Amino acid sequence: xxxxxxxxxxxxxxxxxxxxxxxxxxxxxxxxxxxxxxxxxxxxxxxxxxxxxxxxxxxxxxxxxxxxxxxxxxxxxxxxxxxxxxxxxxxxxxxxxxxxxxxxxxxxxxxxxxxxxxxxxxxxxxxxxxxxxxxxxxxxxxxxxxxxxxxxxxxxxxxxxxxxxxxxxxxxxxxxxxxxxxxxxxxxxxxxxxxxxxxxxxxxxxxxxxxxxxxxxxxxxxxxxxxxxxxxxxxxxxxxxxxxxxxxxxxxxxxxxxxxxxxxxxxxxxxxxxxxxxxxxxxxxxxxxxxxxxxxxxxxxxxxxxxxxxxxxxxxxxxxxxxxxxxxxxxxxxxxxxxxxxxxxxxxxxxxxxxxxxx
Amino acid sequence: xxxxxxxxxxxxxxxxxxxxxxxxxxxxxxxxxxxxxxxxxxxxxxxxxxxxxxxxxxxxxxxxxxxxxxxxxxxxxxxxxxxxxxxxxxxxxxxxxxxxxxxxxxxxxxxxxxxxxxxxxxxxxxxxxxxxxxxxxxxxxxxxxxxxxxxxxxxxxxxxxxxxxxxxxxxxxxxxxxxxxxxxxxxxxxxxxxxxxxxxxxxxxxxxxxxxxxxxxxxxxxxxxxxxxxxxxxxxxxxxxxxxxxxxxxxxxxxxxxxxxxxxxxxxxxxxxxxxxxxxxxxxxxxxxxxxxxxxxxxxxxxxxxxxxxxxxxxxxxxxxxxxxxxxxxxxxxxxxxxxxxxxxxxxxxxxxxxxxxx
Numbered sequence: 094x095x096x097x098x099x100x101x102x103x104x105x106x107x108x109x110x111x112x113x114x115x116x117x118x119x120x121x122x123x124x125x126x127x128x129x130x131x132x133x134x135x136x137x138x139x140x141x142x143x144x145x146x147x148x149x150x151x152x153x154x155x156x157x158x159x160x161x162x163x164x165x166x167x168x169x170x171x172x173x174x175x176x177x178x179x180x181x182x183x184x185x186x187x188x189x190x191x192x193x194x195x196x197x198x199x200x201x202x203x204x205x206x207x208x209x210x211x212x213x214x215x216x217x218x219x220x221x222x223x224x225x226x227x228x229x230x231x232x233x234x235x236x237x238x239x240x241x242x243x244x245x246x247x248x249x250x251x252x253x254x255x256x257x258x259x260x261x262x263x264x265x266x267x268x269x270x271x272x273x274x275x276x277x278x279x280x281x282x283x284x285x286x287x288x289x290x291x292x293x294x295x296x297x298x299x300x301x302x303x304x305x306x307x308x309x310x311x312x313x314x315x316x317x318x319x320x321x322x323x324x325x326x327x328x329x330x331x332x333x334x335x336x337x338x339x340x341x342x343x344x345x346x347x348x349x350x351x352x353x354x355x356x357x358x359x360x361x362x363x364x365x366x367x368x369x370x371x372x373x374x375x376x377x378x379x380x381x382x383x384x385x386x387x388x389x390x391x392x393x394x395x396x397x398x399x400x401x402x403x404x405x406x407x408x409x410x411x412x413x414x415x416x417x418x419x420x421x422x423x424x425x426x427x428x429x430x431x432x433x434x435x436x437x438x439x440x441x442x443x444x445x446x447x448x449x450x451x452x
Numbered sequence: 453x454x455x456x457x458x459x460x461x462x463x464x465x466x467x468x469x470x471x472x473x474x475x476x477x478x479x480x481x482x483x484x485x486x487x488x489x490x491x492x493x494x495x496x497x498x499x500x501x502x503x504x505x506x507x508x509x510x511x512x513x514x515x516x517x518x519x520x521x522x523x524x525x526x527x528x529x530x531x532x533x534x535x536x537x538x539x540x541x542x543x544x545x546x547x548x549x550x551x552x553x554x555x556x557x558x559x560x561x562x563x564x565x566x567x568x569x570x571x572x573x574x575x576x577x578x579x580x581x582x583x584x585x586x587x588x589x590x591x592x593x594x595x596x597x598x599x600x601x602x603x604x605x606x607x608x609x610x611x612x613x614x615x616x617x618x619x620x621x622x623x624x625x626x627x628x629x630x631x632x633x634x635x636x637x638x639x640x641x642x643x644x645x646x647x648x649x650x651x652x653x654x655x656x657x658x659x660x661x662x663x664x665x666x667x668x669x670x671x672x673x674x675x676x677x678x679x680x681x682x683x684x685x686x687x688x689x690x691x692x693x694x695x696x697x698x699x700x701x702x703x704x705x706x707x708x709x710x711x712x713x714x715x716x717x718x719x720x721x722x723x724x725x726x727x728x729x730x731x732x733x734x735x736x737x738x739x740x741x742x743x744x745x746x747x748x749x750x751x752x753x754x755x756x757x758x759x760x761x762x763x764x765x766x767x768x769x770x771x772x773x774x775x776x777x778x779x780x781x782x783x784x785x786x787x788x789x790x791x792x793x794x795x796x797x798x799x800x801x802x803x804x805x806x807x808x809x810x811x
Contacts, residue, residue: 128777129643173597180599185775208567210773211594211605212685235570238532240539246570247606326571414569416544418487 094313099230101323104250108230108318110311112303114257115142118149121216124252125189130155131182131393133202134193135162138220141263144191146218155191156182160198164350167197167237169245175205188213189252195221196228196355200246203234207249207268217251220260222306223270223356226279226313229254229336231321237350241412242342248326256314258306266299267434270392271356273298274337276309277387278363279316282333285430287312292383295390302390332415332434337362338422341410344397353398368446370425373438380429396449403447455669458589459681463609467589467677469670471662473616477508480575483611484548489514490541492534492561493552494521497579500622505552505577514550515706519557523709526556526596528604548550548573548611554580554627555587555714559605562593566608569754573797576610579619581631581665582715585638585672588613590680590693596709600771601701607685615673617665625658629751630715632657633696635668636746638675638721641692644789646671651742654749691774695783696721702768703756713755719752727805729784732797737811739788755808762806 094111109120130153134143139159147155158178162169181189192202192215199217206215217229235246261269273295278290290312291298297305317334324331340362345353353361367384370376385395397406414423415434421443422436445452453470468479489512493502498518506514517537519530538547551561551574558576565688576588596604620628632654639647649671650657656664676693683690699721704712712720726743729735744754756765774781774793780802781795804811 104453126777160658170533173528176597177599180597180603180771183770183775183778185777186773187776208604208606211592211607233570238535244539244569245567249568263479284570358708362587382810411542412539414545416542418544419542434455 095307097311097314099250099318101250101325106251106253108254108256108314110225110258110307112257112259112307114255115145115218115260116149118152118166118430120255121150121253124214124216125150125153126187128155129153129184129188130191131179131184131188132157132193133160133198133205134158135160135198137162138194140196142193142220146191157399160201160287162197163198164237164345164355167201167350168282169236171201172205172236175201176209179206179209186210186213189216191216191218192229193218193220194224195219196224199224199229200234200243201236203232203249203251204236204246207234207247207425212249214252215249217254219254219256221264222261222269222310223275225256225258225310226272227275227317230261230314230317242346242350242388244412244414256310257312258303259308260394261301266392267354269299269301271354273391274356274360274363274388274393276313276360277391278336279313281363281384281426281429282424282432283316283320283430284312287316288387288429292387295387299392308320332422333424333432335415336426336432337366337417339410339413339421340397340406342413343403343406347401347405347409348398357394360388360391361395361397364388364395365397365446366423366425368452369423369438369442370427371452372442372445373425375425375427383429384426403444406447407443453741454666456670456673458609458677460609460684465610465612467513467613467615467673469584469615469617469666469673471616471618471666474504474619475508475576477511479614480509480612483573483575484509485513485546486512488543488547489550490538490543490547491516491550491552492519492557492564493517494519494557496521497553497557501552501579505550518558521556522555523596523704523714526560526709528595530560531564531595534560535568538564543568545572546570548575550575550577551588552577552579554578555583558583558588559593559602560595560801561596562591562608562610565739566593571608573611574608576613578613578615580623580627581620581669582627582634584615584617584669585631586634586676588615589673589676591684601602601709601770602707603773609668615669617662617669619667620660625751626713628658628660630713632750633715633719633722633747633752634763635672636750637693637718638672638697640681640722640743640782640785640788641788641791642675642697643671646675647788651746654746656749657782692783692791694774695785695791696725698769698772698774698780698782699724699756699765701772702765703760706764706768707757716753719747719750720754720756723747723754724756724805725782725784727811728782728797728801729786730811731801731804732784734784734786744789762803766802766804
C-alpha cells in the first residue's frame with residue numbers, strides 16, 4: 094500500500110492509497126476520540142459505503158450525516174445543514190469530521206471543519222477518482238457562490254487522506270473519465286514520462302485495472318503533494334495545478350453547476366489552454382493534438398459546450414481567483430511536462446481560442 | 453501614541469492607539485493597493501467616520517459597503533451581502549478589507565476576509581471601546597448561528613489595528629460601560645494593580661478623559677496581546693480571556709442577540725464566575741463584593757436578567773466552545789489578578805450560582 098506524506102510542518106499528514114482501506118480503522122489510530130466523530134457523506138455514497146465505514150469505526154461511536162449529492166448543493170445551505178447537525182448534537186472543538194464521498198462532500202466537509210467553532214479536525218476518505226487524485230489532497234476547501242465557483246472557502250489541511258481504490262468500482266464511467274482529466278493535467282504540468290505512460294495505459298484506467306489505478310493515483314498525488322508542500326497557500330507555483338481550471342470553472346459556472354462534471358469542464362479547459370499555448374508558440378501543434386487525443390480517448394471533451402458564447406465564458410473567467418489588479422492570469426503548458434502562469438497574452442488571442450478559430 | 457506589537461511570526465502586526473489616528477493614512481503605508489481596498493462599516497458609524505477615512509485613503513480609491521448595525525445582523529445573511537459586493541465589484545485575492553466600526557463589523561469583516569477566495573487581508577479600525585480593547589485584537593472572527601454565538605468563524609489575524617480614541621466621544625454611555633466590562637476582566641485575570649487602578653479611575657473612564665482612556669485601552673491590549681502571542685489558537689491559556697463569557701454568551705443567546713450588549717452580558721458573567729469562585733474557596737467574599745462594586749460603578753449588571761431561569765441559562769451554556777467530551781469548562785478567578793480554567797466543580801454549585809442562592 095503506497096503511503097505519501099504531505100510535508101507541512103506541524104500540519105503534515107499521510108495519504109494512504111490502496112484497495113480495501115475503508116475498513117482499515119487502524120490507519121486512523123490515535124486521531125479520533127470516542128463520541129466526537131461525525132461521518133459526512135451523500136445520498137449516493139451512503140448506501141454503498143457508510144455502513145462499512147461506521148462498522149470499522151464502531152469503537153468511536155460515530156454519528157453520520159447524509160447530504161443531498163451533487164455540485165448544486167455545494168453551497169451555504171448545505172454547509173448550514175452540517176453546522177446545525179453538529180450544534181444540535183453538541184459536537185465540540187475536539188470533534189473530527191470524516192468526509193466520505195467525492196469532491197463535493199470533501200469540499201463541504203473540509204470547509205465546515207475549517208469554520209465550525211473556528212476550526213476542528215477532519216479526515217478525507219475520497220470515493221471518486223477525481224477526489225482521490227485531486228480535491229482530497231492539499232487542504233483547499235470551499236463552497237460555491239452564485240457569482241463564482243469555490244469563491245468562499247479556506248485552506249484547511251486534513252489529519253489524513255485514505256483513498257480506497259476499491260470504491261472506484263461503483264463509479265459511473267463518466268466519473269472515471271472526469272477523474273482522468275486531473276490525472277492527465279498532472280502529467281502535462283510536470284512529468285512528460287507520466288503523460289507518456291498515460292497514453293499507453295488509458296484503456297486499463299478506464300477499465301479500472303486495480304494496479305494501474307493505484308499507480309496513476311499515486312503518481313498524480315505525488316506530483317500534487319510536491320507542489321503543495323512547497324506552496325501551501327498558492328502564493329506561486331501551486332497555481333500550476335489550476336491548468337485548465339480558469340476556462341473550466343467559467344464553463345461550469347456559465348452552464349450552471351452540475352451540468353458538466355468538474356473534470357469534464359477541466360478537460361475542455363486543458364484543451365483550450367493548450368490551444369492558447371500553441372498561439373503563444375509555447376506548444377507545437379502536434380503536441381496540442383496529442384493532448385486532445387489523450388483527453389478524447391479518456392472519454393473527455395476538448396471543446397466548451399456549443400451553447401456557450403465566447404463572451405459568456407470570458408465574463409465568467411474574469412471572476413477567477415487568479416485575477417490580479419484586474420488582469421486575467423492563465424496557466425498555460427510549455428511543451429508537455431511543464432507549465433507557467435502568465436498574464437502576458439493578447440486579448441485577441443484569448444478571443445480566438447474562445448471562439449475556436451483555427452490557429 | 454502607544455504602539456503594541458502582536459508577535460506571531462510572519463503574521464505579526466501593530467496596534468496603534470491614540471486620538472485622531474483615523475486620518476493618519478501613513479500608518480497603513482505599504483499595506484494597501486490602489487483599487488483593491490474595501491471599507492466595511494455600518495449605518496451607525498458611516499455618517500460619523502466613513503467620509504473621513506475614505507478621504508484619508510483617497511489615494512487608494514477605496515470602495516465602501518454599509519451594513520445594517522447590531523448583533524442580530526452578525527449572521528450568514530450579512531456575510532453573503534459582503535461576498536456579493538466583493539464579487540460584483542471584482543475584488544481579487546490582492547484586496548484588503550477595512551473594518552470600520554464596533555465588534556460586529558469587525559467580526560463580520562474579519563470572517564469575510566478569512567473566507568473570501570480562501571483568505572484575503574484585512575485591517576481593523578475599531579470605533580467602540582469594546583472593540584478597541586477586545587474584539588479587534590487577536591484574530592478571532594465569527595458570525596453567530598441561531599444555535600450559538602460565534603459558533604462559525606476563523607482565526608484570521610489583521611494586518612494592523614488602529615484604535616482612534618477620538619471616536620469614543622460619539623459612543624452612547626451604555627456602550628462605554630460595555631467596553632469597561634472587558635477592561636475590568638483583563639485586570640481580574642492577570643493584573644491586580646491594573647484592577648486597583650480601575651477602581652480609582654472608573655469615573656474618568658466613564659467621562660472619557662482622553663489620557664485615562666488611552667492608558668486603559670493600552671493596558672488592556674497589552675494583557676490580551678501577551679496571552680494571544682503565547683496561544684494564538686486557544687489551545688490553553690488564551691481561554692482565560694473568556695472569563696465571564698460562558699455565562700455571558702448563554703445570556704445573550706437565551707435572551708436573543710442584541711437584547712443585552714455583549715459587554716453587559718459579560719459583566720453579569722464575570723460576577724457569576726466570581727460567585728462560583730467563592731463557592732470553590734478560590735475567592736474571598738470581600739473580593740467578590742469588590743468585583744461587583746466595580747462593575748456596578750461602571751454602569752454594568754451583576755446578575756443575569758430576571759426573565760431567564762437557571763435551566764434556560766444552563767441549556768445555552770452547554771453549547772460553549774470550551775466544552776470537552778461533554779464536560780463544561782469554566783474560567784474562574786483565583787483571587788484578583790489570576791484565573792484558571794476548570795471543569796472540576798460540582799453541578800449543584802453551578803446550579804446555586806445560576807439560581808442566585810446565597811453562598
